[in-house]
Amino acid sequence: MTDTDWIERAYQVFNGARPDHFTDFRHCDECAEHDQTLIGHDRDSIGLDQLGHPSWDPLCFCSAEGKRYYMPALIRLTLNSLYDEPYLDQFLFHLADFGNDNALLVLCNRQQRQFITGFLSYLIDQHSEQLDRINLADELLTVYQIWSGD
Known part of the structure; x- marks a missing residue:
């Protein structure tokens, strides 16, 4: 498969519904702001301008359902930025979150984990x-190793 094939396949595998909210937006102003950022963009329009700053990353506050929804975009950002401003570090951070207790890992079905x-x-x-x-x-x-169960 090519880079483009991986992006297209991600849309097929991660085809779930878009959440109404992505964060606990009532928790604080920061959560509300991140929620608005995520609500304001779909999987096609979200980019490094919204997600490419490790110190201000809405996905750090995002639910597992929201991360699963955005997975095609995360795959796209990872591949499209690999040789310029790599998003890969942040992508791996979100995938590794709490190791085997990662809520995204637990939420994803077998096909998505594979x-x-x-x-x-x-x-x-x-x-x-x-x-x-x-x-x-x-x-x-x-x-x-975390995602493969090794």
Whole structure:
């Protein structure tokens, strides 16, 4: 599969409904602001302007359902930015969240988990030099182990 194939396949595998809200928006102003950012964009329109800042990342406050909804966008951002401003580090952070107790991992069905492990394998196979260059190969392998159940 090509990069484009992975993005298209992500839309098929992660085809669930869009949540009404993505965060506990009543919790505080920051949660409300992140919720509005996520509500204001769909899987096609959200980009690095909204998600590309590790210190102000709405997905850190997002529910597992919201992350699952946005997975096609996260795959797209990861692939499209791999050689410029890599989003991969943030993507791996969200996939690794709390290891095997990761709410996203628990929420995803078998097909979705297999897709994620397949995608991570693809990155290793097709982009290994870049992974080494940006020092994320070890992190990617750790996340692969979490998602594959190893």
